[in-house]
Amino acid sequence: MVQGRSTSGLRQHGRKIALLAWPILLGQLAVIANGVIDTAMTARFSSTDLAALAVGSSIYISIFVGLNGVLHALSPVIGQLFGAKRFTEIGWEVKQGSWLAAFLTIIGSFILLFPQPLLALANTSPEIQEKVTLYLHTLMLALPASLGFRIYASLNTAISRPKMVMAIQIGALALKIPLNSLFIFGGLGLPAFGGPGCAIATAITAWLSFLLSLALMRSLSSYRTFALFGSGFVKPSWQAQRALLKLGIPIGLSYLIEVTAYTFMALFIARLGDTAVAGHQITANFGTVLYMLPLSIASATAVLVAQAIGAHQMKAARQIGYAGISLAAVLSVASGLVIWHAREWIVRAYTPDPEVIRVALPLFLFIAFYQLFDAIQVTTAFVLRAYKVAIIPTLMYALALWGIGLGGGYILGLNPFQLSMPGFLQGPAGFWIANSTSLALVGLGLVQYLRTVQNKAEAKAAMKD
Template sequence: MKHAISLKQKYIQFFHILIPILVTQITLSLMTFFDTTMSGHASPADLAGAAIGSSLWVPVQTGLSGILMGITPIVSHLIGRGEKDKADFNVMQALMLALVVSIVVIIAGGFALDPILNAMGLEPKVQHVAHYFLVAIGTGILPLFGYTVLRSFIDSIGQTRISMIITLLSLPINVVVNYLLIFGKLGFPQLGGVGSGVGSSFTYWCIFLLALIIVRKGGVFSEYQMLRKLYRISLAKWKELLKIGVPIGFAIFFETAVFAAVTLFMSQYDTKTIAAHQSALNFASTLYMIPLSICLSLTILVGFETGASRLKDAKQYARLGIGTAAGMSVLTAVILLVFQDGVALLYSNEPRVIELTKHFLLYAIFFQLSDAIAAPIQGALRGYKDVNSPFLLAFVAYWVIGLPLGYVIANFTDLGPYGYWVGLISGLAVAAVSLYLRLNYIQKKYARRTGQSAV
């Protein structure tokens, strides 16, 4: 990365960082997308089971990955201050922390999995698929979290194209293994929806090992001397990583876990309604990769400029990113409205599932419009290392407002299952407004502290 002076230069650098991150995030999302759609072509029960398993896995994956992503603003600030020599120590500490987090998650999952699924009252086959999907994908927790740390480092120094290439390689691996195991091709066992969990875990191991080799031996990383020394555990550094990462992780967790909670409530409906809800939610999650990628880009760029005490430049990047996300959300809303029939057909051949999915997709339009404002602002705030307030705002918006409102509308009006989507949309709108106000406050606070202009 380099200091961009004019607005045109900032746009160029912003998209130079953004495009590879966007491709990376879409690719990661497509792994879940193909898990769901390919399982759906096995049977509605496989679709529902894999989708429920995925909806329970994603909050854990994204929330805990968010904790490990605390390395991104730390390294970005170091690069902004010209302290590249300190990056290796920080990344090694983050990798050791990732190992500990992985072990804790595996142990906790072993105790919690069956009680959660039993509480949902699912049909036997659906529960069977969901259970073994989660068991299978759980074998990939360690490499996934390790890859999260390495990818965060790669992105934080502006080498987003490298993480893009690594992640792009994961998609064909995932699709091929899914095909072999879901449908039992070339002599492999026919596992249905469970096979998609095995495929994802195998893919996580592949991309982690590839990233490890590249960071250790790659030419562009030679000046950082990455992973060539062994360090003792530094509890002080872990504390710093957790101080930044835990609020980031919990903010992401509360946003994604609310969808898992909705899935629990949706279990009162029939299998086809659950399958349609999960299909629409899966596609909306794919669209979310656009504002999420802008969020991650702003964390890097705002952190880089803030670390160098160039507050005017940091503020310009924040405005640029939020405006871009808003414009792209309008475009994707139009696309979703026009092609909702085709989108629904991607997930199932069952007429009833297709019809219900189309209805849910209408709500997804409003859903992603609010997301397009809230996500980039969170990224900008993380660049300023402001993480506690966004976490609290996310909790209130999603769990105090969105979920209870959705429950009331779903159970006491004629909207039924669509009521949960209305509640989620309302929570996201509250989050967008409150986060925008917080960003204005933080920018003025930094300006007062340094004596620079707040404009």
């Protein structure tokens, strides 16, 4: 009977997670589709521009995701306040998050304005470096709007209302397609910018999305409960900023570590030539699309766990966490099998270049293989953040993804020590083998640590009761 009730509870929580996850998934797919469209359209402009896009997007994503991750500290904070029904405090936290976004914009803009140290790692041709620099300078204009919209998305997701975010993201995607065509290939009197044209389109859609989100928060009655507007000017509070940074910096670092495990792969693989990095770019781009499924489940799970913690329902929080991890794992295995059988069709949909296809096809084995471990690690990490725990997971990410994944990939892929090893372990495949191994290790480590955190949280709650 106990086992039956446990299984029934997992299914019930799984359904709640799925209902919250599907609009998050569609919104995230719309965001990632921007990158897919950029890659596919630029690939048809020139292989040089595709290589520049691979390097430029790797740098920008590393910066944006790291800063974006710091703002993700708002989600568990707002989620717990919402679960505790402390609604007016949510508006104050959102305003503090806005100050934090402004500070982060200054940091990110400086890096995008002077990207030369990062470009030196790629060791690419002067032509590619020039295109990458223009790409990054243009995206500097999009950064404040992108971070501003992240606050709106964090608020809506934390209060279980992600559908409006989804609608804006889908609308931005629909606008991105014609804007990409205009700025990449030229038209209406404008020259063809190639790869950097993607950045111009991104900046336009980012600002439109942000301005629309501001208008909605100000005009819709459903937001008035949170005192977002009309409650007076709020100065940045060091206590609030410190609390957000204490949680947000480890989250941002974990995002940065996870993303740079892939983006630095592109920078290193660029040393092997334009064809190698183009094949890797296609594989990494599609892998990112697949990642959106467990990421959406992770986000939905974390929201429900945070709300349960805020309502002092600690046993429910544990059940919701494990339900989300199980759901993400099962669906990711199924998607991995489908992708492996459809790999040739997928690669050819990206590019007609036979050399790029030759490089990309074998790499899809790793996409199919690491889906399970990727799903487990991201969902578990999000559940830990709902408990406001992020430092230890970040250290695990650094050791596994940078030390084993990127470091091991560098040794296998580039073979700087001239080791005697089979050919299939070298080149881009070497990086993907090491990365897959690191994901498996970090996933197992996070699950074990989650049990410790849950036990401590439940014991602390029991003492208060």
